[in-house]
Amino acid sequence: MNIDYHALLPEFILAGTILLVLVVDVFLPERAKWFAMPIGLIGVVGSLAGVLSLIGAGTRESFGGTYVVDEFALLFKGFFLVTAVVVLALSLRYFREGGFYQGEYYFLLLTSFLGCVMMPSSRDLLLLFLALELVSAPGFLMAAFRKGDVKSNEAGVKFFIIGVLSTAVMLFGMSLIYGVTGGATKLAEIGVALDGVSGEMETLAFAAILFVVVGFAFKVSAVPFQFWAPDTYEGSPVPVAAFLAVASSVAGFAGLLQLMFVAFAGQHEFWVPIFAFLSIATMTVGNLVALQQTQVVRLLAYSGIAQSGYILLTFALVTDDAASNRNAFAAAVTYILIYGVMNLGAFAATVAVSRRHPTLGVADFAGLRETAPVIAVGMAVFMISLAGVPPTGGFWGKLLIFQAAIERGGTLGPALAVVMLVNSVASVFYYLVVPRQMFLRDAADPSRLRVPALVTAVVAVAMVTLVAIFVLPNVFARLAEISTLVGLGA
């Protein structure tokens, strides 16, 4: 049993911070409870420093190869920790002024992020499952954190029941895989073992893969398993909705990428049609329902569902050709990262507006150009980017997926590309609803909106990042190297 303590440093720092936050909170007087947030922030930044210290250190294995820190893992760990910084920044004022249990909230949030950070390193079914549960379980509690509001209670209960159901389905699939492969739990070993099964056992293996995919489809809110997402996002505190829409969903994708490209790569002929269906249904339903939304968090929820559809599309592009698979993998990773930036930005702007308009109707954004110019410009950039229109990073993200789909060839690739194009055009209509309110309508109350400095900073940084990605797309050129994960199991 080898343990590479340096490779585990980010997790250790984060875990230590979590314990510290919990203990410090109960000794703080009520007025100083918010102090849990700076402590958490320092811990997350320390953990991020740990991740940075591992860059270029090569692939490092712990616990008999079940926990691997490679470039793929580091990239996602860095992404999750930056997301943690952003969500913490959005949470401070929101939770301090709302009369919440602050220490418990930061404890739960950081615990969820520990699960996120573990996810891309987990190369074993057991660890993958543990990491996924560590992400979800505190999420159930955080979704219900606005205790006095019935909607928040509904959000928590729905998320909990759906989360437990999806976990049960996924776990059943995993147990079948364990049986079919004769006791393999490491992803690479599963890939090798599954290639050797045939006949009835192969049918059983297909059933197992289907169960696991359905379980993850719940987590990433793919249609037809999406119905919990809008209600949960709407009822949750807005920073928690940002966490669920970005970190929790990306953690699901990080797990799914490893499973599909490493463990189940050999069975792609079976699961590519499933993903093609999931992808088309998810983006179409997400976009069509988003067109009718009048509440911004619900709009963002359906937009998130549609975006999940674009990411799921890359899974449907897998073939026998390793080079084409690497393209699809790189496109997925790039899109996930850009999606994270623009969605976090959109939620940050929403947090800013929620201080004056807690119900967050689309009309509440009216006249934001006067009341909060930075937020208004930022929100416009995020909406344009989510729609995939230049000059923003979202454009490159969509272009990469489109390119990968065309290059895959056959009938499926171009067909999916066309569906995606049609969907992107349709999505422009609802994404532009919010900028129209902000710039063409006047606010009922023209006094300046007081936005916390941290929230403004998040919006500004996300906005600059998206424009910078558009100008310098080469930062993502190295992602092709990270996709060495592809083909490990084949």
Add this chain to the structure above:
Amino acid sequence: MLTEYLPIVAMAVLAVAFGVASLVVSRMFRPHRPNPVKLSPYECGNDPVRLPRGERFSVKFYVVAMLFIIFDIEIIFLFPWAVRFRQLGLFGLVEMAFFIGLVFVAYIYVWRAGGLDWATSVEAPADADLASDSPRDPMAAADEELAAAMHDAEVAGAR
């Protein structure tokens, strides 16, 4: 291969059929003459004191259950470690100290959050001023309300 499961299917069909048949047959033959005493919930021959619905129980039991799980799991992990203490050596000792430390953090949290205070009810910090307004035990109030409801048929029906 599937024929091996035939006895199980037959058993399942028989079990369902027996259950359904018992219900149907007894429904056909039994007399149906209800009165209020017969319809009241059975509590070992005593008069029912509480309505089956809307009954409240103290949230403290939940805290006790959580505490039990924390220490239960601790014991479960301590046993195998104790049995293999010499083989696991110093590494095992350090790991166990680490693990007990984690449980201890949970214990500190419960203690400071008031989970161990049985004299006064566990109140949320945000609701602290609310609690001082009504010093009476909420359980007692709920009981009285329910007892009153039992005597008032209309209210009992409405609940």
